[in-house]
Amino acid sequence: MKVTSHKVLLRVCTLLLALAASVARASAEAPPAIDKAFVSGLLESAKADKDFREWMLSVRRELHSKPELMYEEVETSKIIQRELKKLDIPFTSGIGKTGVIGVIGTGEEPVIALRADIDALPLEEESGVPFRSQHPGRMHACGHDIHTTMLLGAGRLLKKLESSGELGKGTIKLAFQPAEEGGAGALHIREHLKDIKAIYGFHIWPGVPTGTVASRSGTIMASAAFFKCFFKGKGTHGAMPHLGRDPVVAASAAIQALQTLVSRRTSPLDSSVVSVTQFKAGEAYNVIPDEVMIGGTMRALTEDAMELLVEGARGMVESIGAGYGMTTTCDFMEDVHPITPPVVNSKEAFHFATEVGRMMLGEENVIETEPTMGAEDFSYYTQKADGAFIFLGGGGEYPLHHPKFYADEEV
Numbered sequence: 001m002k003v004t005s006h007k008v009l010l011r012v013c014t015l016l017l018a019l020a021a022s023v024a025r026a027s028a029e030a031p032p033a034i035d036k037a038f039v040s041g042l043l044e045s046a047k048a049d050k051d052f053r054e055w056m057l058s059v060r061r062e063l064h065s066k067p068e069l070m071y072e073e074v075e076t077s078k079i080i081q082r083e084l085k086k087l088d089i090p091f092t093s094g095i096g097k098t099g100v101i102g103v104i105g106t107g108e109e110p111v112i113a114l115r116a117d118i119d120a121l122p123l124e125e126e127s128g129v130p131f132r133s134q135h136p137g138r139m140h141a142c143g144h145d146i147h148t149t150m151l152l153g154a155g156r157l158l159k160k161l162e163s164s165g166e167l168g169k170g171t172i173k174l175a176f177q178p179a180e181e182g183g184a185g186a187l188h189i190r191e192h193l194k195d196i197k198a199i200y201g202f203h204i205w206p207g208v209p210t211g212t213v214a215s216r217s218g219t220i221m222a223s224a225a226f227f228k229c230f231f232k233g234k235g236t237h238g239a240m241p242h243l244g245r246d247p248v249v250a251a252s253a254a255i256q257a258l259q260t261l262v263s264r265r266t267s268p269l270d271s272s273v274v275s276v277t278q279f280k281a282g283e284a285y286n287v288i289p290d291e292v293m294i295g296g297t298m299r300a301l302t303e304d305a306m307e308l309l310v311e312g313a314r315g316m317v318e319s320i321g322a323g324y325g326m327t328t329t330c331d332f333m334e335d336v337h338p339i340t341p342p343v344v345n346s347k348e349a350f351h352f353a354t355e356v357g358r359m360m361l362g363e364e365n366v367i368e369t370e371p372t373m374g375a376e377d378f379s380y381y382t383q384k385a386d387g388a389f390i391f392l393g394g395g396g397e398y399p400l401h402h403p404k405f406y407a408d409e410e411v
Contacts, residue, residue: 039359069181076098077098080148106170107171110197111171113199113200114172115151115378116177117177119181123139139405143203151176152174155174198385203376203390204407214367215389216345219344221343222299222371226295227331228294231294234290236287262274266305271373278294301373303342306339317330343378369391
């Protein structure tokens with residue numbers, strides 16, 4: 001069965017709706033059962049809402065044109081709150097400054113959460129769309145405007161179920177999370193989700209066709225850390241290196257050595273990555289600088305491997321620096337960019353999500369994928385509760401975090 005593009009928007013929103021509603025209708029003790037007739041009815045109900053698609057496109061384009069960086073999503077939060085008020089969905093705002101949690105249902109168990117991230121990136125948009133960013137140097141280049149819109153769409157459909165009495169006794173929390181892009185905003189939202197039975201999240205994913213979803217049981221996304229390491233030497237004229245202590249040579253040696261953390265310190269069966277992406281030294285052609293900074297990112301599929309990388313990097317930078325007569329520091333910036341754990345889908349939540357997905361999208365449009373070394377702070381939720389993170393096809397030809405990234409609105 002090929003899912004035509006004009007149906008995809010409804011089907012993905014209804015997928016989120018079906019996940020939440022099916023769990024909420026289950027008893028607090030029993031595992032959720034998938035009622036095929038109920039799920040099919042949800043899609044028909046969504047189709048019957050004549051202005052649903054146009055409303056979603058309008059909200060998405062407004063969000064896209066007003067991107068805001070982590071913990072600064074003031075206008076974005078106002079838009080979310082405005083739409084929740086229109087839908088008569090009660091909510092709590094100001095969570096982690098700009099986060100919002102809407103609540104649908106009776107307040108009784110079981111409690112299920114759906115999560116969307118709301119922040120943008122510090123990029124100048126080059127997508128060429130007529131509703132491009134109105135804020136210079138900021139862009140929704142990771143699809144968070146789409147995620148937010150779909151969660152609002154699911155909320156609209158879920159509210160109808162609540163009003164008709166079809167939702168049953170359960171409770172659904174709509175979590176609009178700030179600061180996913182390195183700010184660990186999930187930690188703030190998680191404090192308000194201590195009663196949940198399960199949580200589901202989703203992300204636009206380039207390379208997966210529109211109308212298709214992809215996920216896997218177990219680890220699906222990596223742990224991530226960011227670092228800056230400084231090598232303090234003694235500057236001198238480039239013609240007289242013997243009179244100084246050259247931090248450029250020391251930092252260059254460290255860059256090469258850091259790669260052995262992956263090739264010689266971690267197991268070849270446990271994927272990890274060390275990427276040095278910054279090298280900042282002097283400005284003059286004939287002057288050896290006093291100091292060099294190197295920076296980058298580390299990724300690993302387990303927390304143990306990440307701990308090995310972090311401690312190994314600190315020790316390696318210190319010892320190499322000492323060998324070259326440097327004073328060194330290595331900063332993992334955990335006050336600004338906490339080290340993110342890997343995202344681990346529980347077996348039960350993954351199975352449930354993919355079964356509902358097959359009903360909504362067709363067997364061939366739900367695929368199992370390999371883990372990615374990309375990271376997501378959805379991991380903080382799955383540390384505490386069953387959960388599943390799902391990739392949604394529809395990312396277009398450019399990768400995430402690219403200034404020309406454009407998501408297919410039909411998703």
